[in-house]
Amino acid sequence: MTAITSHVRDQHDADLRAEVRQWCRTHVPTDWRAAQTGASDAEFVRFQKEWFATLHSAGYAVGHWPAEWGGGMSVAEQAILFQELAAHDAPRLVLPFVSIHHAASTLLAAGTDEQRRRHLPAILDGEIWCQGFSEPGAGSDMAALSTSARRTGDAYIVNGQKLWASGALHADWCLLLARTDPKAPKRQGISYFLLDMSSPGVDVRPIRQATGESHFCEIFLNDVAIPASGLVGAENDGWRVAQETLGAERGMTMLELAERLGHGGFPWLVELCSAPGPDGSRPLDDTRVSDRLAQLETEITGLRLLASEFVSASSGPADASIVKLYYSELLQRVMDFGAEVGGLAAQTQVRKPLSSGWESGNWVLDFIGSWEWTIPGGTSEIQRTIIAERALGLPREPKVP
Structure with missing residues (x-):
């Protein structure tokens, strides 16, 4: 890269930062935390759709999409x-998290032109998606799923149950995996579908969590008809298509989450450690606290660089798993430390803003919620197995008879 090219790029980045900074000062609602704490489901949905529309009108909602679909932003x-x-x-x-990341990446990588034309503009207009992968007997071992899809004429008749479907109560569509060939080896008999959540026979039931929220849901499917046009990829090729979805969950979303942790969660942690306690002393005055902060800052800096590198030029067979594993377990360490420093006062925080992330500043609730990230998209144990076998070339785990 020449000095002139580098200067032009630096100036462009500076101009963009100034533009986004000014936009944030004007458009980020100052009272959203208070309004979203204890908000009803209806208020949450309305706020999220309005905020998405605000970001989209500025060109900031789906920068990771291709330019022809409204994105085109570089990683930087x-x-x-x-x-x-x-x-x-x-x-x-x-x-809209599943919609703009999981659904979009799947449609762009494996969908038909008709499916992309139907759903990508609809997502930009507020169409909400959820993911129907996990089942009561098929969590970490997703290939063990038993939800069935039987071809009947121009449709597939689906029966089964899905679990841990984030946001399913408010979803319009679902990314669904079902078994179309019960006689084939586990990974070869699965197909991938686009399910209209308003279809007869779909029953969504929220699951109350330890934090008091009901972010996850169960989905019961009783003779649900999915048109053959809702099949993504070839029949019985759903396992391969699902890797596109999981790749987004383990990798493409990490850039935002890493920057959120570095520019949101960590500064609040420093602020917490800098605040005087009841006796006037500050946790930051303790060298053990300052050393721990330095360690976490170093780890977060590494995460941000790793996520940026992965999104820029993924080349390794386990890169997505490395980033996902690193983020999820670092998130736990940050929130664990925040809950520890927060002490008894942190235990009294019983609600967090519904539109916040995993780094809301409500340390105990954030710590409880951080454990979620070591499970979906493949548990930490699954990620380590992928890294060991695909990146390090270690012997594969023996198959259970």
């Missing part, structure tokens, strides 16, 4: 965007 530009949104304490896109 997206990092700047996420840094400024976090620094200005902007709400997160919680409700």
